[in-house]
Amino acid sequence: MSSDASASAKPQAAAAVRVDSVSMVFNAGNVNQVDALSEIDMSVAAGEFVSLIGPSGCGKSTLLRLVANLLAPTSGHVVVNGKTASQARLDQDYGMAFQQSGLFEWRSVQKNIELPLEVKGWDRARRRERSREMLELVQLSEFADHMPWQLSGGMQQRVAIARALASHPPLLLMDEPFGALDEMTREHMQAELLRICSAADTTVVFVTHSIPEAVYLSDRVVVMSPRPGRITDIVAVDLGGTRDEDTREAGVFFEKITQVREGLRGTGLGDGQRGIEDR
């Protein structure tokens, strides 16, 4: 059925991310001990788009931070691009985008995009060239010298994505990047993200709590359940051909949404789970 864990849109490609029996316990031994993740196994193929979905507290953000090496797992291994997660972080093998765009308010749009390149020690001319290229990609070229607070929320998020992709990392990690946007902007941004990532051939791990968003974007949707966080289902989403606005009205789109929803119901919480959007 849908829970075929090996199902992947590009099964022939090497794994960009491999998570082997990873567990994460916060405050071990204390009264407020939290088993955030328990025995997680997951593999993401190069070029694949994988979403992590689940109710609040299921550990999906924690899992993303383990891949990013912003947290270290209590047990188990995380391999990114064939390296340890910490080496991958040192090599800046991934870009990251959060729910809050997190742009630096004292830097212009262009300077924000150049931040990861500055850290890498690129010279000015090369930085400038790349940031121009990224601005073109996210279609904000005329806003290069604007300050972030002069831009709308959706534009700010596009700058954040451009920043995350500026050094052309093979992997993009996103934590509910469109969570704070209105529905119209959100759908527009989803289409933009697919366009940008296919142009750059980027692998994406995407945390969300919106079922349609996960289905629309992903090759596979990883369904998680809380306390302790586990993977309960993996739904392969083959919508056939390119995804565009018509995709959102296709029958197969709704079938997959139903499939993910059922996967979430199977997590034992029944209906009315907190933190899941059906829209």
Place this chain on the structure above:
Amino acid sequence: MIRRAARRVALFFVALALVATVWEVYKALGPEKGGSILGFPVLPRTNDRAMPHTWDMVARLFDPEVRGDPTPIWQAVLGYSWYTFRMALVGLLIGTVFGMSLAVLMARFRVVERGLLPYVIASQTVPLIALAPQVATLGGNWGLPRWMWVAALGAFLAFFPVSVATLKGLSSSPPASLELMDSYATGWWRTTAKLRFPAAVPYIVPGLKLAATAAVIGVIVSEISTGVRGVGFAALTYGQRATSDPPQVWTAVFGAALLGLTMFGLVVALEAIVMRKRPREMET
């Protein structure tokens, strides 16, 4: 922008006129020899020695400092104030550099914060008037010019607000931004240069405003106890002639006020420069 500036200048003069009016009204109506309320001698004397007429103070600006001198006193006061201003500016600069460095060290090493913060706070309760002669002696032993130790005492008062504000600012970076820098694997100093310090600027600016006035106070008080001839020393010597020439001391007060406003204005100008690209807060 220009209209707002003009309105501010106009408001300043309105406020000045208001203060002068209150002064003159009290002088006309208040008790000649002072007065008490509920047994406390709180009402100031209104005689010409304690409260000269405002127009006498202004007129005094155009009379010489001492009899027979051709130059009016406002020139002399301006000279003293300029001297004090330069010492206060040096004090503010030294205090700012020192205060910021201290804050960065305290932010970097918790041990330094725990060990040093009590002394930093205690340093501000030391009476400057007692400390100044000690520092003067010390500076004399090292062969430093006298104005330098007065400036150092200005720095002694100025560093504190800068230090406290910077420390607060350095620990106020948004967690998501810190996480972002973490994902670039940048070290503490690099993260501070790229994120913590720029994020601290809106906290540092109010600290600098306090420091600017603190530096002026520090220098003026230190002049009095060390005899360096700035506007503070002038106020002291003019005050001693209050019996024969009551308005004279007020010319020094005007000079000191002008100096304080100038220092504050410098920081406001600096704020306009460093904050020009930042989002504007709601203005009142």
